[in-house]
Amino acid sequence: MRHHSLLFQSSCILFNKGKTLKNVKRSCFPSNYLLYCQKTADGPKVLVTRKLIEPALQEIKKAFPNVHLDVWPEETTPIPRTVLQEKVSSGVDGIICMLTDKINGDLLKQSPQNKLKVVSTMSVGFNHIDIEACRNHNIKVGNTPDVLTETTADLVLGLTLATSRRFREAIRSVEEGTWGSWSPYWLCGVDVHHAKVGIVGFGRIGQAVARRFLGFDCTILYNSRSEKEEGRKMGASFVDLDTLLRESDIVIPQCLLSEETRNMFNMDAFRKMKPTAIFINASRGEVVDQEALYQALKEGIIRAAGLDVCVPEPLPPSHPLLSLPNCIVLPHIGSASVSTREKMSYMCVQNLIAGLQGQSLPFQVL
Numbered sequence: 001m002r003h004h005s006l007l008f009q010s011s012c013i014l015f016n017k018g019k020t021l022k023n024v025k026r027s028c029f030p031s032n033y034l035l036y037c038q039k040t041a042d043g044p045k046v047l048v049t050r051k052l053i054e055p056a057l058q059e060i061k062k063a064f065p066n067v068h069l070d071v072w073p074e075e076t077t078p079i080p081r082t083v084l085q086e087k088v089s090s091g092v093d094g095i096i097c098m099l100t101d102k103i104n105g106d107l108l109k110q111s112p113q114n115k116l117k118v119v120s121t122m123s124v125g126f127n128h129i130d131i132e133a134c135r136n137h138n139i140k141v142g143n144t145p146d147v148l149t150e151t152t153a154d155l156v157l158g159l160t161l162a163t164s165r166r167f168r169e170a171i172r173s174v175e176e177g178t179w180g181s182w183s184p185y186w187l188c189g190v191d192v193h194h195a196k197v198g199i200v201g202f203g204r205i206g207q208a209v210a211r212r213f214l215g216f217d218c219t220i221l222y223n224s225r226s227e228k229e230e231g232r233k234m235g236a237s238f239v240d241l242d243t244l245l246r247e248s249d250i251v252i253p254q255c256l257l258s259e260e261t262r263n264m265f266n267m268d269a270f271r272k273m274k275p276t277a278i279f280i281n282a283s284r285g286e287v288v289d290q291e292a293l294y295q296a297l298k299e300g301i302i303r304a305a306g307l308d309v310c311v312p313e314p315l316p317p318s319h320p321l322l323s324l325p326n327c328i329v330l331p332h333i334g335s336a337s338v339s340t341r342e343k344m345s346y347m348c349v350q351n352l353i354a355g356l357q358g359q360s361l362p363f364q365v366l
């Protein structure tokens with residue numbers, strides 16, 4: 001089998017079959033270009049927009065020994081838009097993308113002769129993909145549901161505990177040396193056990209979150225399009241949104257981002273909540289009107305918030321939300337456990353392979 005080397009800007013790096021990024025000094029890499037490439041004749045062209053674990057990439061090579069595999073080599077920096085556009089216009093058959101890559105009609109139009117057949121995202125959320133545009137271009141879309149459900153629900157529970165019990169302020173006091181003597185009322189938070197937890201959106205993750213709070217003897221309220229059998233079975237009450245906002249001690253959106261849910265948590269919603277309410281969001285930042293949240297936290301309209309998602313991501317360190325002691329922000333790590341991210345890697349590879357083989361995807365959004 002013949003392998004070619006590719007010239008990237010001024011650097012030329014030959015990757016033999018099986019050679020991994022680990023074996024190559026990072027200083028060799030031109031910082032702004034795709035590096036990890038193997039090219040042989042006639043195989044499908046695949047773009048992977050972030051460095052994935054090697055065994056998952058090997059699955060693609062096993063399925064298509066002649067694959068032309070382009071992997072953006074950075075782990076923490078998204079592929080620049082211009083490079084993404086360039087790759088799509090060069091005629092890729094399949095893309096594995098991340099939630100940081102906007103896959104819209106403008107991008108898809110650049111695929112010559114509608115060559116692109118499958119877009120496989122390494123995320124459960126797919127609001128970064130224009131599904132209608134994919135439908136129009138006959139492109140299958142896959143995501144990675146289920147495997148991240150429990151991991152994300154763990155994070156929601158952890159963030160709730162951290163927010164209610166003021167971990168951020170507590171950790172700061174230790175690190176900054178403002179920890180004085182034990183004091184009867186210092187850093188008192190609110191209890192999570194026996195709280196009324198309101199979950200908006202009661203899909204897989206919403207239900208997994210509910211199960212965790214049941215272990216804390218909480219009462220579960222939920223709001224979703226319709227009443228769910230799973231809710232009934234676990235003793236959760238299906239309520240309208242206003243009731244949920246009014247009665248819950250902890251409010252947790254677990255809904256998809258759509259035009260219906262965008263900015264759903266606005267000042268109107270915060271005013272309906274209890275002044276003691278805790279707001280926890282690990283779904284999508286866009287379901288919250290962030291300015292309204294800032295005001296609500298600053299003016300004590302609600303008590304505290306814990307966010308794993310926000311707008312923009314990354315949130316600049318100078319953002320006003322970060323100046324509030326009653327707000328904890330995490331850098332979108334809901335599904336970030338080693339084993340879950342590994343499973344997601346294999347899953348998005350399986351979706352890609354099926355799409356390239358013209359089959360329906362094991363986890364198909366469209």
Ligand SMILES: O=CC(=O)O
Binds near residue numbers: 124148283
């Ligand atoms: O936010 C994470 C995901 O959608 O997988």
